[in-house]
Amino acid sequence: MQETQKYPAIVQKVFPHGRHGPYAKARSETLGTVTFSLDQPVWQEEGRPQEGMWVVMEDIRRKRAGWRAEKCRFMRPEDTTEATSTTDKRNTDNG
Numbered sequence: 420m421q422e423t424q425k426y427p428a429i430v431q432k433v434f435p436h437g438r439h440g441p442y443a444k445a446r447s448e449t450l451g452t453v454t455f456s457l458d459q460p461v462w463q464e465e466g467r468p469q470e471g472m473w474v475v476m477e478d479i480r481r482k483r484a485g486w487r488a489e490k491c492r493f494m495r496p497e498d499t500t501e502a503t504s505t506t507d508k509r510n511t512d513n514g
Contacts, residue, residue, distance in 0.1 A: 426476045427494055428453060430468045441467075445474055445488075453479065455488040463492040 428445035431452070435441045441457035453476055455461055457468075468474055475498050476488035 423477045423490075424479075425498070426450060426453070426479060426488075427498065428474055428476055430470055430472045430474055432470060433457070433468065435467075443468060445476065447476065450479065450486050453486040453488050454484075455491040461489060461491060463490060468493065
């Protein structure tokens, strides 16, 4: 099974009482604004994110209102290592 693309993003706003439940908006350098539910199974952590925190989003879907992540969790040190090695590989492939 192929691993899904991971998108790092910074949480911009948390909505604890959204019409369809708690959710957050995050800004991805690649996709722009992406929303995600703060209920499980989408949010995969015990605690809730705060504005300014880095998260990692996966399984991104395009909805009428914009991009939506179907999986999201806190960013960890190993995520930055993965992102760096992917970027390094791309730079090596290009030149």
